[in-house]
Amino acid sequence: MKHSNLFFIELMLVLLFFSISAAVILQLFVAADNRQKQSDRIEMAVICAQSVAEAFSVSGSLADCVGVVFGGMACGDDIHQLEVKLNDDFAAASDGNIILSLSENEKSTQAGTLSRLEMTFEYNEEEFYTIGCTSYTPRQGGVLDG
Amino acid sequence: MNGTNKSATSRVLNTFAGMLLFLLFTICMLMMIGAAAATYSRINSGYETTYGSAAAIRYVSNKIRSSDSCKITDDANGIIVTNGSLITLIYMGSGGLYEKNVAIGGDVSQSGGELIIEADALSVIDNGGLYSIIVECGGDRTSVLVRKG
Numbered sequence: 682m683k684h685s686n687l688f689f690i691e692l693m694l695v696l697l698f699f700s701i702s703a704a705v706i707l708q709l710f711v712a713a714d715n716r717q718k719q720s721d722r723i724e725m726a727v728i729c730a731q732s733v734a735e736a737f738s739v740s741g742s743l744a745d746c747v748g749v750v751f752g753g754m755a756c757g758d759d760i761h762q763l764e765v766k767l768n769d770d771f772a773a774a775s776d777g778n779i780i781l782s783l784s785e786n787e788k789s790t791q792a793g794t795l796s797r798l799e800m801t802f803e804y805n806e807e808e809f810y811t812i813g814c815t816s817y818t819p820r821q822g823g824v825l826d827g
Numbered sequence: 828m829n830g831t832n833k834s835a836t837s838r839v840l841n842t843f844a845g846m847l848l849f850l851l852f853t854i855c856m857l858m859m860i861g862a863a864a865a866t867y868s869r870i871n872s873g874y875e876t877t878y879g880s881a882a883a884i885r886y887v888s889n890k891i892r893s894s895d896s897c898k899i900t901d902d903a904n905g906i907i908v909t910n911g912s913l914i915t916l917i918y919m920g921s922g923g924l925y926e927k928n929v930a931i932g933g934d935v936s937q938s939g940g941e942l943i944i945e946a947d948a949l950s951v952i953d954n955g956g957l958y959s960i961i962v963e964c965g966g967d968r969t970s971v972l973v974r975k976g
Contacts, residue, residue: 689841692848699852703859710866717870721877725969728884732972739956739974749954750972770968 719809722779725771726802726810729781734814737798741818743785746798761785779804793819876965883924883944883962887917887951888973891958897975899951899958900937906951906958907935916940919949924962 729750737746747755747763754773757763762784766777782801787794795817802810887906891897894908894915905918909931916927918937925940948963954972961970 688845689848692845696848696852699856703855707859707862710863714866714870717873721873724877724881728881728969728971731888732970735957735972735974749957 722802722804723810727812729767729771730800730802730810730812730814733781733783733800734798734812737796737814738816741794741796741816743783743798747783755783761787791820793817872965876967879945880962880964880967880969883946883949883964884960884969884971886924886944887949887960887962888971890915890917891960891973897958899953903950903952905937905949917943917949919946924949 732750733746736749737743740746740749743763744760747753747765751765751773754775755763755765762782765773765781765783766775767779767781768774768777769779771779780803782799782803784799784801786797786799788797789795795815797813797815799813800811801808890908891906894910896909898907898909899905900907900916900918905916908915908917912931914929914931914933914935916929916935916937918925918927918940920937920940920942923942923945925937926943927935927937927940929935946962946964947966948961950961952959952961956975957972958975959970959972961968963969
């Protein structure tokens with residue numbers, strides 16, 4: 682009986698040790714999975730930002746740029762501050778859980794207009810990537826006009 | 828007699844309880860191994876598709892940006908970029924993207940190229956002042972816009 686009790690106590694201790702180890706290892710795997718998903722999101726956000734920047738440099742206006750890249754699926758009352766909802770593939774979707782906030786600042790000079798576009802990507806209300814780009818539109822006739 | 832029966836019963840119960848604990852331990856370990864394998868498989872496949880398509884997109888878009896001029900092939904499955912006296916053809920071949928470098932006036936047919944990256948499909952569309960490059964890799968579709976010129 683004594684041997685049997687000792688055996689069970691030892692067995693319980695072994696099980697306790699393995700349970701704690703399993704919990705720690707599972708936490709590590711969950712963290713690795715989350716890190717991989719975050720890394721994928723950042724990678725896709727960079728590619729999406731590249732498309733937006735290229736379209737912005739060609740069109741010179743935020744509204745036209747959003748129309749080209751996302752098919753006009755943006756919301757916002759101000760044409761200089763728009764939001765686009767993206768799905769996990771970073772395509773525009775009304776029920777997307779990734780939010781791209783676009784903010785345009787224009788500065789007019791004698792030679793032309795300098796437009797700065799700030800892009801911010803959010804997932805679950807947490808910002809995970811932000812980048813800015815600039816587009817310069819020279820005025821017709823430039824400095825030589827009056 | 829009764830004492831003997833009780834002793835035998837308690838021995839059987841002790842053995843059964845021990846085996847049950849081992850079984851419980853084995854099941855927990857197998858579940859943990861299954862979860863770990865599933866997580867690793869998901870991470871691995873996600874890495875291959877994301878970084879495969881992202882690398883292909885970046886390669887093609889960098890080629891377009893660094894070129895003097897660019898033209899889409901007739902089947903929209905490739906691009907022909909010109910840099911000085913060198914013409915580079917990037918096209919979709921069997922199993923991936925292929926690249927072929929020829930001098931001006933050389934053969935720009937979609938054969939004889941070197942495999943640069945694995946992909947399922949490539950299409951390049953003229954979108955006004957922009958090229959739209961779409962790459963499919965492992966079921967995932969990634970697209971990017973690149974300015975012309």
